[in-house]
Amino acid sequence: MSRTAVVGAGAWGTALAALRARDGERVHLLGRDAAMVAEINRTRRNPRYLPGIELPEALAATVDPAEALGHATTVLLVTPAQTLREVAASLAPHLAPAARLVLCSKGIERATGLFASAVVRDTLPDNPIAVLSGPSFADDVARGLPTAVTLAAEDERLADELAQALSGPSFRVYAHADVLGVEAGGALKNVLALAAGAAAGLGLGASAGAAIVTRGFVELRRLGEALGARPETLMGLSGLGDLVLTCSGTQSRNFRYGLAMGRSEPLDALPLAEGVHSAAIARRLARERGIEAPIIEAVAAILEDRMPVREAVASLLARPLRREFDERRIEPPLPVF
Ligand SMILES: NC(=O)C1=CN([C@@H]2O[C@H](COP(=O)(O)OP(=O)(O)OC[C@H]3O[C@@H](n4cnc5c(N)ncnc54)[C@H](O)[C@@H]3O)[C@@H](O)[C@H]2O)C=CC1
Numbered sequence: 001m002s003r004t005a006v007v008g009a010g011a012w013g014t015a016l017a018a019l020r021a022r023d024g025e026r027v028h029l030l031g032r033d034a035a036m037v038a039e040i041n042r043t044r045r046n047p048r049y050l051p052g053i054e055l056p057e058a059l060a061a062t063v064d065p066a067e068a069l070g071h072a073t074t075v076l077l078v079t080p081a082q083t084l085r086e087v088a089a090s091l092a093p094h095l096a097p098a099a100r101l102v103l104c105s106k107g108i109e110r111a112t113g114l115f116a117s118a119v120v121r122d123t124l125p126d127n128p129i130a131v132l133s134g135p136s137f138a139d140d141v142a143r144g145l146p147t148a149v150t151l152a153a154e155d156e157r158l159a160d161e162l163a164q165a166l167s168g169p170s171f172r173v174y175a176h177a178d179v180l181g182v183e184a185g186g187a188l189k190n191v192l193a194l195a196a197g198a199a200a201g202l203g204l205g206a207s208a209g210a211a212i213v214t215r216g217f218v219e220l221r222r223l224g225e226a227l228g229a230r231p232e233t234l235m236g237l238s239g240l241g242d243l244v245l246t247c248s249g250t251q252s253r254n255f256r257y258g259l260a261m262g263r264s265e266p267l268d269a270l271p272l273a274e275g276v277h278s279a280a281i282a283r284r285l286a287r288e289r290g291i292e293a294p295i296i297e298a299v300a301a302i303l304e305d306r307m308p309v310r311e312a313v314a315s316l317l318a319r320p321l322r323r324e325f326d327e328r329r330i331e332p333p334l335p336v337f
């Protein structure tokens with residue numbers, strides 16, 4: 001029998017645990033704040049991260065990794081990208097070697113430039129690894145609203161099995177083999193959503209927003225492909241799909257962070273925005289590969305306080321004109337629906 005544990009009792013971890021538990025499975029949710037864990041078990045709510053959502057009885061929160069992971073056959077890792085190495089190491093003594101790991105973070109490790117699967121494989125080389133990504137706000141998923149995401153694993157059978165196991169009436173999981181492609185889309189769209197939010201914060205209008213999504217996607221695709229992603233992956237749910245969602249408005253924390261940047265509002269108390277932690281390393285990965293990524297460059301420069309947001313916009317608009325696409329390029333096939 002499949003037993004699921006979720007590591008990280010924030011918005012996304014709680015939503016995914018609730019989703020599984022609603023489908024009738026007993027799910028352990030591993031948090032690190034004892035008071036919050038007790039509150040979840042007592043009130044069936046996680047008011048800090050998922051206000052207004054009632055959590056199913058079958059969800060059991062704990063701070064004890066042995067209790068959460070002792071019998072788990074599938075473990076979802078749902079903590080911020082920069083914590084993954086440390087979290088994976090802390091889980092090692094409690095994990096069964098056959099336990100399947102599903103990595104749900106969207107980011108790039110700053111110190112190494114690695115995506116989640118490579119970071120976790122360093123620490124837990126024996127466990128089968130998959131990544132889950134795609135357009136999915138925690139609040140939507142927790143409310144049972146229809147959502148479609150991608151789950152990738154190098155082992156196709158593992159991807160198919162996990163996609164089947166994690167799918168439910170409102171949560172549709174598409175299996176995929178391109179792990180790096182799925183990870184690249186998930187990390188880079190966050191950086192671009194900061195730009196979309198900043199443009200909105202400056203009041204630049206919906207046309208500017210559409211330009212950022214479209215030209216941002218060109219950067220996501222150029223850099224993703226240079227990193228080894230398959231072009232069709234970047235056009236799918238975990239690439240273009242998630243870029244569109246995250247640039248769509250204030251339900252996204254990355255967009256909200258960008259909005260505050262554009263309005264010159266304080267940034268310190270804002271919730272996790274993974275793009276803030278990925279921007280400089282995404283810029284480095286692009287530069288090392290000779291990839292032009294002016295929007296990513298602008299976001300990184302703004303975050304480093306090297307450029308005011310208005311100046312960044314002016315410099316993007318002042319770039320030399322060019323052809324929209326390189327017509328010599330052969331376009332990849334469209335995804336299969
Ligand atoms: N919130 C969303 O709608 C979605 C989030 N994600 C991704 O999931 C990841 C987690 O995001 P959220 O749950 O939304 O963030 P969050 O900020 O709501 O929660 C993060 C959780 O990780 C825990 N945590 C932080 N540092 C830790 C450490 N060193 N060790 C153990 N636990 C630690 C926190 O206590 C908190 O419970 C991010 O990479 C995010 O991009 C992906 C899809 C949707």
Ligand SMILES: O=C(CO)COP(=O)(O)O
Nearest residue numbers: 134135136137252253254
């Ligand atoms: O990844 C997400 C949606 O797919 C969540 O986006 P934010 O982290 O910007 O809220």
